[in-house]
Amino acid sequence: MKKLELGEIVKGVEQTKLSYLYDSYSTSFEAKVLNAVHEQGKSWYVVLDQTLFHPKSGGQPTDVGELVIQGVKANVKKAMLVNGVVVHYVKLEKELKIEKGMSVRGTIDWGLRYKYMRRHTAAHLLDHCVNLVTHRINKTLGSWLGEPTYVEYQGIFEDVLLKQVEEKANAFISQGLEVKTEFLSKDALKEILDSPNAERLPEIQVYRIVQIDSFEKIPCGGTHVKNTKEIGALTLKKTEKVEGGFRIYFEV
Ligand SMILES: [Zn+2]
Known part of the structure; x- marks a missing residue:
């Protein structure tokens, strides 16, 4: 249909x-x-x-x-x-x-859903760690949490930094950081519009915000785990250049 x-x-x-x-x-x-x-x-x-x-x-x-x-x-x-x-x-x-x-x-199907929750939370953590390591905000262009799993960012990335990103992310995972959710109006949301996906948000009245520990607040309608420990080990497989940006492929 x-x-x-x-x-x-x-x-x-x-x-x-x-x-x-x-x-x-x-x-x-x-x-x-x-x-x-x-x-x-x-x-x-x-x-x-x-x-x-x-x-x-x-x-x-x-x-x-x-x-x-x-x-x-x-x-x-x-x-x-x-x-x-x-x-x-x-x-x-x-x-x-x-x-x-x-x-x-x-x-x-809980097994499948939980896998997506772990991958989804890992993707947000990856955003944060890519920014930390590159010392800039890398806007996201998209992501796919099926197979193969990746997040796509604007700009360029030096492969030599991949290991650092992975180590940072795994350190945050093992710290067992809380993943919080809150609901915000569009006006309240404007104050946090430096989030990596800010330019790709739909036009709706109430936004759901996800935040790992005290990291940046991310508007997101997906499903996440409650604690970073649940992600398990994060492996960054490779990067790939795409039009206007790059992808990082990962596994959890
Ligand atoms: Zn999310």
Whole structure:
């Protein structure tokens, strides 16, 4: 189904409460079906009033998992964010006509999600350490937390510094630094607009801010671990030149 048609599915539907923003460690939830559109066979597009499924966005891959509707299991293949609404693309194990108002129990694949949480937090720590070692703010151009995992920055980077960045990051990881979350209005956010991703922020009313220890505050809608210790060992694999910048590939 094309983007345009996904737009049809979410037309007039209330924006989804993104429950993972408030608790990244919850794995299952109850919700109500706000809209359901049959694709073909046992495949459906399902919109819920709230969800723990993080859609593919901000460089973080989609969560997968399952929904149980009327006792029937539906495998969630992917979650997509369309105009503030999360659309779950599911495949039922048995025939069922999914209807508005039905109750749903959802469970995410925690192993996969936790991996993304560790990688995502590592990416923020990497931003901080790249700035420390290069003595300048390196704006981020993008990132991918699937495979291969990388963060992309503006400007140039000397490979000889890679080992220093890795050592700094691993030192912060082993210190067990707290990773905090808060919510800020757009005006309050303006005061911290020197964050590495400041120029890539969406136009929304309330921003979620993530901060490792007393480092820079980062507006981010992704999922993170609570303590840097959970990241485990960070390995910087290599750098690569890209248009207007460079990538650092990493593993945790
Ligand atoms: Zn983040």
